[in-house]
Amino acid sequence: MNPSIIQDSSRSIRKQAFVLSVFTVAALAALVGYSWYWNTNNIYNEKINLALTEARSNWNKDASLRRWAAHHGGLYVPPNERTPPNPALKHLPHRDVVTTDGQKLTLMNPAYMMRQMAEEFEEDFGVKGKVTGKLQLNPINKPDEWQLKVLNIFESGKTDEVYEQQMIDGQPYLRYMKAMYMTEGCVKCHGILGFKDGDLRGGVSVSIPLTRYFTAASETNDSVLFTHVSVLLVGVIAIIAFAWLFSRLLISTTNEALHDGLTRLPNIRLFKNRLEQSFKQYQRDPSSIFAVCFLDLDRFKNLNDSRGHKVGDKLLVSLSHRLSKLLRPGDTLARMGGDEFTLLLCDISSVDEALNITRRFLASFKEPFYIDNDEIYTDASIGICMVTDEYSDIEDMIRDADIAMYRAKSSGKGRVDVYSPEMHEYAMETMQIENDLRAAIQKGQLEVYYQPIVNVANSRIDGFEALLRWHHPVMGDVSPERFISVAESSGQIKEIGKWVLEQACVQIREWSLQFCLDNEFTISVNLSGTQLTEQGTQEMISEALRQSRLKPSKLHLEVTETALIGHKTYAKQAVKNIRELGVSISIDDFGKGYCSLAYLQEFEFDTLKIDKDFVQDMGVDGKGLQLVRVLMMLARDLDMKLIAEGVETEEQFNRLSAMKCPFIQGYYFSRPVSAEQVKAMLDEGCHINVNRLLKKNLPSQIVSQVASGPHQK
Ligand code: C2E
Ligand code: CA
Numbered sequence: 001m002n003p004s005i006i007q008d009s010s011r012s013i014r015k016q017a018f019v020l021s022v023f024t025v026a027a028l029a030a031l032v033g034y035s036w037y038w039n040t041n042n043i044y045n046e047k048i049n050l051a052l053t054e055a056r057s058n059w060n061k062d063a064s065l066r067r068w069a070a071h072h073g074g075l076y077v078p079p080n081e082r083t084p085p086n087p088a089l090k091h092l093p094h095r096d097v098v099t100t101d102g103q104k105l106t107l108m109n110p111a112y113m114m115r116q117m118a119e120e121f122e123e124d125f126g127v128k129g130k131v132t133g134k135l136q137l138n139p140i141n142k143p144d145e146w147q148l149k150v151l152n153i154f155e156s157g158k159t160d161e162v163y164e165q166q167m168i169d170g171q172p173y174l175r176y177m178k179a180m181y182m183t184e185g186c187v188k189c190h191g192i193l194g195f196k197d198g199d200l201r202g203g204v205s206v207s208i209p210l211t212r213y214f215t216a217a218s219e220t221n222d223s224v225l226f227t228h229v230s231v232l233l234v235g236v237i238a239i240i241a242f243a244w245l246f247s248r249l250l251i252s253t254t255n256e257a258l259h260d261g262l263t264r265l266p267n268i269r270l271f272k273n274r275l276e277q278s279f280k281q282y283q284r285d286p287s288s289i290f291a292v293c294f295l296d297l298d299r300f301k302n303l304n305d306s307r308g309h310k311v312g313d314k315l316l317v318s319l320s321h322r323l324s325k326l327l328r329p330g331d332t333l334a335r336m337g338g339d340e341f342t343l344l345l346c347d348i349s350s351v352d353e354a355l356n357i358t359r360r361f362l363a364s365f366k367e368p369f370y371i372d373n374d375e376i377y378t379d380a381s382i383g384i385c386m387v388t389d390e391y392s393d394i395e396d397m398i399r400d401a402d403i404a405m406y407r408a409k410s411s412g413k414g415r416v417d418v419y420s421p422e423m424h425e426y427a428m429e430t431m432q433i434e435n436d437l438r439a440a441i442q443k444g445q446l447e448v449y450y451q452p453i454v455n456v457a458n459s460r461i462d463g464f465e466a467l468l469r470w471h472h473p474v475m476g477d478v479s480p481e482r483f484i485s486v487a488e489s490s491g492q493i494k495e496i497g498k499w500v501l502e503q504a505c506v507q508i509r510e511w512s513l514q515f516c517l518d519n520e521f522t523i524s525v526n527l528s529g530t531q532l533t534e535q536g537t538q539e540m541i542s543e544a545l546r547q548s549r550l551k552p553s554k555l556h557l558e559v560t561e562t563a564l565i566g567h568k569t570y571a572k573q574a575v576k577n578i579r580e581l582g583v584s585i586s587i588d589d590f591g592k593g594y595c596s597l598a599y600l601q602e603f604e605f606d607t608l609k610i611d612k613d614f615v616q617d618m619g620v621d622g623k624g625l626q627l628v629r630v631l632m633m634l635a636r637d638l639d640m641k642l643i644a645e646g647v648e649t650e651e652q653f654n655r656l657s658a659m660k661c662p663f664i665q666g667y668y669f670s671r672p673v674s675a676e677q678v679k680a681m682l683d684e685g686c687h688i689n690v691n692r693l694l695k696k697n698l699p700s701q702i703v704s705q706v707a708s709g710p711h712q713k
């Protein structure tokens, strides 16, 4: 089976959607990852800032206490074990004083006081504090390595505040240090070291334990991580869902673009794509033969016009279902539009196989379609084009299948034809006919001929059948069998049919008056299948009668049985409507199509015309003889007038009269002749005697004058 355009495009859409979603997921993951990293960092920095704020506020408190104490010359406390007289201040004369009541007090200068406070603070809150300087009164205030480094920075004058994270005793700390300058109050104690007011004396360092900040940060981080993982998960699910939905939508849109909206069958685009693939396969391997078929419903336009588009559409849908079931795997049935379908038959062994398959299609039309509780029969014409080395383009194959279909249609409908190069010529000729037919009436190229219908009982002409002739300036006389079907499919039959009817009505009225023809005398006019069910036909008939002032009873309309197939109910109503005008109706070519005998009972026909093929097949023990006999009995039982057409020989005439066939039409008496020639016949007298006609050998004269078209040999 050819890989289809749909499978290809679906696969490619899925692949693209997959790649796109992988990229989107990766981008989302990167974004979420970065956001998580940024947030974590922020939280960490924020905690460090908090620790820094804590360090600064500690420092500030420390500084203001120190300043206060320095301002007041220090603090005197009773000396005890924790606060012995400070040896570093022993140079001060007032280090130890005695109150008037004999109480001993010792001086706590700010450094001494703050060191003690810092110890307590560390014990209670874990915050280490230390005053330090390069020169110190008390060796305890000696800077450690980091403090020395910072003191050097202070000395350089770049900044007066430094902080840094450090591990102290295995715990993280934020170490903070700010410069300390000499004030007036400091000179009392530190002046001894040579410091003057305003000098950088050292710094106070504060170490904030970071563990609790980090614990708080990690708690916040947990929830941030949870949020980010959730966002990532929801995002990934959303991307996958979106990619899935989007690819499905895209696939269905592509599908839509490649299928017919009504029948859901592949459309022309998809068909051509598959055909192209089969063609390439054939070019690689000439044994993989395939066929392109063109299928066109017969008289579909008629059904559409008479029953409405909805019924037409429903028929197309159920017909597509029926035909699809008959397809072999790998074959493609596509709708081109309207009532035209194409079929691609892959891997077939011969043209016979293609014929068998398409005949099965046609056979399936023998069963009616049930649309809105109504039985509808339809038929189709199929053209087959087999692939050959001559083809280089698939369009040519479709064109040739169409030509073959056209040929099948014009040679009788409900048929299959295989394309042959001669058909091309035929198709061109058909186009020419269609084209030239448009102006044929105006150019006076059409003429109505008349063929007598003879009453066997009294050997008198009882009426005429009007038969159209086209005198084409180049092609000569074209047979109605050739151009009527063209007119039917091009829609020109409406105008032509109207013209014939008007001519015939006027003519017979004129003859009736001129030759005093009796009431039995009738004119039979052929009504094409498309005309029968077309709207406005009844009005067209009554208008022709009104204008010609012909009595309706003198007009017979002949309808072929194939015209009834397809829309029985509607045709039945049309027949009824016409009969209501007082016009009688004949069923023409009976036995040629698919009508069952039941049709004769169901339809109210006045006359039955036996097809000329049966009459001509009436030789000894011929099948035709039995059939003619049965039909005659049937017509008698149903009280119908019976006419046998195509009587050419005396033998046929004798057989029919022996069987008591009431009416006869055929070359034996006369070919269809022009109005002039009929006049010559009627000039012989109002009561034409056929024997006289025959004796006078009029027919042979007439025969020689009747031109037969190129396809009527
Ligand atoms: P049809 O209605 O069955 O007409 C009878 C055909 O048989 C005529 O062919 C006629 O010339 C021919 N025919 C008559 N007697 C004999 C005979 O003894 N032997 C043979 N072999 N043929 C005989 P024609 O005139 O070529 O018309 C062919 C068909 O074209 C008609 O078949 C009819 O279906 C159609 N047609 C002709 N004129 C009109 C028309 O005005 N309107 C429509 N809708 N169809 C027409
Ligand atoms: Ca006829």
Ligand code: CA
Binding pocket: 588, 589, 609, 611, 612, 645
């Ligand atoms: Ca006929």
